[in-house]
Amino acid sequence: MSEAAHHKLTAEAFYQWLLTRSEGRYELVDGEPVMMAGANNRHDRIVRNASRHFGNHLDGHRCQPFTADIYVAIPAGNRRQSDMGVDCGTPDDMSVEASAPTLVLEVLSPTTRAIDLNEKLEEYKTVPTLEYIVLVDTDHPFVRVYRRAPDRGWTGDKVAGMDATLDLPLFDFRLPLSDLYAGLTFRPRPRLVDPEDTETKSSL
Numbered sequence: 001m002s003e004a005a006h007h008k009l010t011a012e013a014f015y016q017w018l019l020t021r022s023e024g025r026y027e028l029v030d031g032e033p034v035m036m037a038g039a040n041n042r043h044d045r046i047v048r049n050a051s052r053h054f055g056n057h058l059d060g061h062r063c064q065p066f067t068a069d070i071y072v073a074i075p076a077g078n079r080r081q082s083d084m085g086v087d088c089g090t091p092d093d094m095s096v097e098a099s100a101p102t103l104v105l106e107v108l109s110p111t112t113r114a115i116d117l118n119e120k121l122e123e124y125k126t127v128p129t130l131e132y133i134v135l136v137d138t139d140h141p142f143v144r145v146y147r148r149a150p151d152r153g154w155t156g157d158k159v160a161g162m163d164a165t166l167d168l169p170l171f172d173f174r175l176p177l178s179d180l181y182a183g184l185t186f187r188p189r190p191r192l193v194d195p196e197d198t199e200t201k202s203s204l
Contacts, residue, residue: 008032011079015096025068028079036081037111042138042184046107047083049182050136050175054086057173063088063102071097072104074123082124083107086171089129102170103132110138121146125154131170140186141177 008031009017017033018026026033039047047068054065066087071079079097082104089100104124106116116135124133125146133146133154143159143166159166159177166175 011073011077014079018096025081027071027081028077030078037109039107039109043083043107043109045183046136046138046180047105049180050105051084053175053179054084054173058086058171061171063171066091066098066101069096072101072124072127073097075126075128076123078123080120080123100129101127102129103134103168104130105134105136107136108138132168134166136180141181143177143180 009028010031011028014026014028014033025036027036028034051065051067058064063086066085068081068083070085070087071081072085074080082101084105085098085101086103087098087100088102089098091099106112106120108116121133121135124130131148135144135146137143141160141162141164144156145159145166146154146156149155162178162181164177166177166180167173168175
C-alpha cells in the first residue's frame with residue numbers, strides 16, 4: 001500500500017494493485033487505496049437479511065443483487081463498495097464492477113456513518129444509472145431512502161418503525177422493516193429525546 005500511496009492510481013491500476021492484497025477490503029478514493037473497516041454481527045445481520053429478501057424477490061428478474069465485493073464506479077474516478085446493491089445491466093463475468101448499478105444499500109455502522117451520509121452519498125448521486133440509495137440505521141428501525149426524480153434530481157424520505165415498509169416500485173418490491181431487521185432488538189431511546197424531533201432534525 002505504501003508504494004501505491006506515492007502516486008494517484010487509475011481505476012485499472014487500483015484493480016491490478018488489489019491482486020497483490022491477500023487481506024482486507026479497499027476502496028479507491030481520490031486516487032489512493034483506502035482500507036474499509038470491518039463489520040460487526042449487527043451490521044452483518046442486516047446485510048444478510050436485505051440480500052436474502054432482494055435475492056428471493058429478484059429471482060429470474062433481469063435485475064440482480066450484487067454483494068460488497070463488487071465496485072460501483074463513480075464518474076469522477078472513485079471506486080466504492082456498497083454493502084449490497086442491484087445491477088440492472090449486463091455484467092461482464094470477469095469484471096469487478098457493477099454494469100448498471102440501479103440501487104445501492106449502505107448500513108450505517110458507527111465507523112462508517114459519517115462517510116456514508118456525506119461523501120459516499122454525494123458520490124452515489126452522480127452515478128447516472130442509480131435510481132435508489134438506501135441508508136439503513138443500525139441502532140433504530142430507521143431507513144433513509146433517496147429516489148431519482150423525473151427531472152433526474154433526487155428526493156429523500158424516511159421509513160421508520162418495525163411496522164413500516166420500504167417501497168421500491170421500480171422492482172415491484174416492498175420490504176417490511178420487520179424483515180430487514182429480523183433477529184435484532186433495539187435499545188429504547190432516552191425518554192428526554194423525542195424520536196420524531198430527532199429524526200426531523202437529521203439530514204436526509
